[in-house]
Amino acid sequence: MASISVFGLGYVGCVGIACLAKLGHRVIGCDVDINKVNRIASGLPTIVERDVDEVMHEGYKVGLISATSSPFEAVSKTDVSFLCVGTPNAADGRLDTTYLMSAVRSIAEVIRSKSTFHIVVIRSTVPPGTNAVAAALIEKISGKREGINFAVASNPEFLREGMAVADYLNPPLTVIGCECRRALDYLRRIYEPLGSEIIEVEPKVAEIIKFVNNSYHALKVTFGNEIGAICKKLDIDSHSVMELFCKDTQLNISPYYFKPGFAYGGSCLPKDLRGLNFLAESNQVDVPVLSSIECSNNVHIQRVLERVQEIGARSVGIIGLTFKAGTDDLRNSAAIRLAEGVLGKGCSLSIYDRYLNIAQDTETNLRELNRRIPHLLPLLVKNVEDVVENSSLVIITVRNPKMPELIRDNPEVHFLDLVRLKDQSVETLPNYEGFCW
Ligand SMILES: NC(=O)c1ccc[n+]([C@@H]2O[C@H](COP(=O)([O-])OP(=O)(O)OC[C@H]3O[C@@H](n4cnc5c(N)ncnc54)[C@H](O)[C@@H]3O)[C@@H](O)[C@H]2O)c1
Structure with missing residues (x-):
């Protein structure tokens, strides 16, 4: 049995208290709203939600649920504090962590005088980096060390209102982001009885x-x-x-x-999306989402070109020109637009495409190649090694089995990978960069 405090007795906290007690844990609720504290202290939920009255009552009856407005009582009597405090939008749209940080501060003050390890678990939805900010704040206020005296973990809540109890007890998955093994193991023990997959990730x-x-x-x-x-x-x-x-x-x-990476292209996606937008427009149906997809795709190609410019390469190589691997189809290929953009920036360019080489050698589709990319055909080279030799920047738009070795052997060449080769031996090399990942 774990001893848990729950800060914030709204939708998430209330359901959490009831369900943690159902799993056999002793739970103390804590809120700045005394009415909510009083309700939980009487075994009554603070929200209207299917099944929560019953589950809360069961836990209360066996003495597993209590509540307090004192952070000191909540933290000193428990090993772990779940933060379920609200994070509403600020006027500019960001999630406001003022209430959350106020709860963190009150917990840190108790940790200062606590002799046992304490785990702070952020259940609230928070901007990336909040865990680190909370940990630094606790260190500053308590004078204690993260990982030694306390830990902070991110454990997002996935419940849907209206079926929150069922979702809590049968989550699609449990995600824990924490750098402390001790805290991870503790939280695993709490969630293991739910039987869902528990995934440890970076905070x-x-x-x-x-x-x-x-x-x-x-x-x-x-x-x-x-x-x-x-x-x-x-x-x-x-x-x-x-x-x-x-x-x-x-x-x-x-x-x-x-898979975040490069833009879509090809003979079907761009064509049919345009066709659907035409149907909408000709029937006076406003479809802002559908009509902005092409724009987003164009912006993405532009982003790659901006990165090329930032890197400052004058000689660029592209691995893969067709719209995807395994085909000589060039229709609406995003890589062609990328190649044209690179040329437009005044860079020299060489291109390797296995399937276009086959098409040229076998004279398959040759007329089509001459029609579509007469300006790019002279830039095609026969071997992938030649592209690397000719370039200070190589952009990878399709996988090629020779790439990891070429990246390792050519530290003076920068490689911008749009597909993620998924090769551990290159991922940390300084001349290798993922685009969009
Ligand atoms: N409602 C949902 O379905 C849902 C689902 C997943 C995640 N979330 C996230 O969980 C968080 C909580 O959401 P909610 O809907 O339960 O919010 P809520 O507004 O219902 O409850 C928040 C509670 O926090 C309390 N609080 C504020 N400052 C406090 C402090 N310093 N100490 C203790 N308690 C304090 C408030 O009094 C309130 O009772 C949010 O970040 C939200 O985005 C909500």
Whole structure:
């Protein structure tokens, strides 16, 4: 049985207290709002939420739940404090951590006089870097050392209001970002009974994941609604469409396409997206999300060019010109636009593309190559080594098995990787840089 304090008795804290008690832990709630403290101290939830009354009552009945407005009592009687304090938007949009830091400060003051190890767990959604700021603040106020006397962990909350108790007891996954093994093991013991996967990550990864999740959820809703608005105009049942859409778990509801790196291109994505936007426009349907996708893709290509300029290379190489590996298809290839942009910046350029070399050698599609990239064909070289030899900067747009060795053997050449080779031997080299990762 762990001894846990929960700071912030709103939606997240209230559900947390009830569920931690259900898992057999002794829990003390703490809030600056005395009404909330009084409710929890009487075994009553502070929110309206399915199942929470019952679960809270069970824990209260067996003496596992109490509450206080005194941070001293909450921290001195427990080994771990879960922070579930609100982090509302400030006027400029940032998440305001004022309340959270005020709770951290009050905990730090108690840690100063505490002789046992204390773990501070941030459940609230906070900007990346907040863990480190909280740890530094605790060190300053308490005079104690992080990792020795206390630890700070980020453990984002994934519950959905309306089914928060069920979500708490059956989370999609449990994420813990912490640099202290002792704290990680302690938290693992708390969450193991839930049976969900527990993933240890860097604190900043744990902190940003909630922003990413919720922004994606918002994108899903707006995407679905824009599709719905177009379908309605065309007298198509949007629910049939989206049900069908969700059935494709290889490309649609899947990790596919979720790898930050380079822009999309090819014969289908740009063409069909434009076609859908035309359908919307010609039916007077405003679709800001769909109509801004192409713009975002263009900005991304521009970002690579800006990086090329920052690096200051005059001789550039590109590995891969077709729109993806395994094809000689150049239609709407983002790499072509990148190559043209590089030339436009006045750099010399050499290009290696295995599939275009095959196309040239076998005279397959040669007319098409001459039609589409007459200006780039003379820049194609036969070997990937030649690109590296000719360049001070090499941009990798497709995987090539020779790249890791070439990166290791050519420290004077800078490599900008848009696909992530996933080779441990090069990831920390100073001449190797991931773009967007
Ligand atoms: N509501 C959700 O579904 C949900 C889900 C996941 C994550 N989150 C995140 O969890 C955090 C809490 O959200 P919420 O909806 O429970 O907020 P809430 O506003 O319902 O509750 C926050 C509580 O913190 C208390 N508080 C403020 N300062 C305090 C202090 N110094 N000491 C102790 N208590 C203090 C407030 O009095 C309030 O009771 C936020 O960062 C939110 O983004 C919320």
